[in-house]
Amino acid sequence: MxxxxxxxxxxxxxxxxxxxxxxxxxxxxxxxxxxxxxxxxxxxxxxxxxxxxxxxxxxxxxxxxxxxxxxxxxxxxWHILDPVVTRWLSLYAAPNEEIQREILSFRLSVEPQVAMIAARHATARDLLAIEEAVDGMARHMQGSAASTGRLHSESDVAFHVAIYRATHNIVWSQLSHILRPSIHLLVDESNSSAPDPAESLERHRLLMEAIRLRRPDDAFHAAEAVLQGTRRALGLTDTRAVHATHRTP
Missing domain, CATH: 1.10.10.10 (Winged helix-like DNA-binding domain superfamily/Winged helix DNA-binding domain)
Known part of the structure; x- marks a missing residue:
C-alpha cells in the first residue's frame, strides 16, 4: 500500500x-x-x-x-453506527451482506414501534416534513441520472428521520441523527436495486397515511412492510430481527 x-x-x-x-x-x-x-x-x-x-x-x-x-x-x-465508519463503508466497501443484515435487523426491531409512537404524537409540522419527503421521493423516482438517484435517496432518508422526530421523544430524536448514515447506507443500495420503485413509494405513502390518520397499529405494520421491501431489494433472506411487540393503549 x-x-x-x-x-x-x-x-x-x-x-x-x-x-x-x-x-x-x-x-x-x-x-x-x-x-x-x-x-x-x-x-x-x-x-x-x-x-x-x-x-x-x-x-x-x-x-x-x-x-x-x-x-x-x-x-x-466495528462501530458501524459511528458516522465515520458508515461513511467509509459507503465510500470504500463493496456491499457487505453481514453489515446490511445487522442494520436492517435492528431497524426491523425498533422502527415499527417508532412509527406507532409517531402516529400518536405527530404534529402538523411533523406531518408536513414526512409529506415533503414522500413528495421528494416521487419527484426523483423516475430519473436515471446519478444526481437524481442521490436526491431520491436523500428524500427517503429524510422520511425515516422525520418519523423518528415525530415521536417527540428526545432519545428517539437523537437516535435518528446517529442512525442517519446507516439508514442512508441501506437506502442507497436498496433504491438502486428495487425491482419496482413505484411499489416502494406506495409502501412509504401508506406509512405516511397511517401516521396522519393516527392509526398506531396500521403504522406499525406499514413500517414493517417498508423495511421488508428493503430486505427484498437487498436480497437478504434472513435478517434475524427481534420484532417489537406492539400494544395499542
Whole structure:
C-alpha cells in the first residue's frame, strides 16, 4: 500500500488504511503495516501516524497489540453506527451482506414501534416534513441520472428521520441523527436495486397515511412492510430481527 505524503494530504492516512481494510486487502485478524514502515513510506512523523491509527482504534476497526503492531478486528467489533465508519463503508466497501443484515435487523426491531409512537404524537409540522419527503421521493423516482438517484435517496432518508422526530421523544430524536448514515447506507443500495420503485413509494405513502390518520397499529405494520421491501431489494433472506411487540393503549 502506497502512502506517499507528497501525493496525499496528511489527513488521508486513516482513509487509506480504512480503504485497505474495507476492500479486503487486510482481513480480520491480519496485521497492517508496522508503524515505522508507514512512517517511511508516507513521510509522516510517528506522532501523526499514531494519531491516525488511534482513529481506527477508536471506531473498533483495529486493535494495538504491544510488541506486534495493529491487528484488524472482526466486523462485529466495528462501530458501524459511528458516522465515520458508515461513511467509509459507503465510500470504500463493496456491499457487505453481514453489515446490511445487522442494520436492517435492528431497524426491523425498533422502527415499527417508532412509527406507532409517531402516529400518536405527530404534529402538523411533523406531518408536513414526512409529506415533503414522500413528495421528494416521487419527484426523483423516475430519473436515471446519478444526481437524481442521490436526491431520491436523500428524500427517503429524510422520511425515516422525520418519523423518528415525530415521536417527540428526545432519545428517539437523537437516535435518528446517529442512525442517519446507516439508514442512508441501506437506502442507497436498496433504491438502486428495487425491482419496482413505484411499489416502494406506495409502501412509504401508506406509512405516511397511517401516521396522519393516527392509526398506531396500521403504522406499525406499514413500517414493517417498508423495511421488508428493503430486505427484498437487498436480497437478504434472513435478517434475524427481534420484532417489537406492539400494544395499542
Amino acid at each position: 502506497s502512502l506517499r505524503a507528497s501525493r496525499r494530504p496528511e489527513y488521508s492516512l486513516s482513509e487509506e488504511l480504512a480503504s485497505a481494510i474495507l476492500s479486503g486487502r487486510y482481513q480480520p485478524g491480519d496485521f497492517i503495516a508496522k508503524e515505522m514502515d508507514i512512517c517511511q513510506t508516507s513521510g509522516l512523523s510517528r506522532t501523526v501516524v499514531r494519531r491516525h491509527l488511534a482513529q481506527l482504534v477508536d471506531v473498533g476497526m483495529i486493535e494495538r497489540i504491544s510488541g506486534y503492531g495493529s491487528r484488524v478486528c472482526e466486523v462485529s467489533e
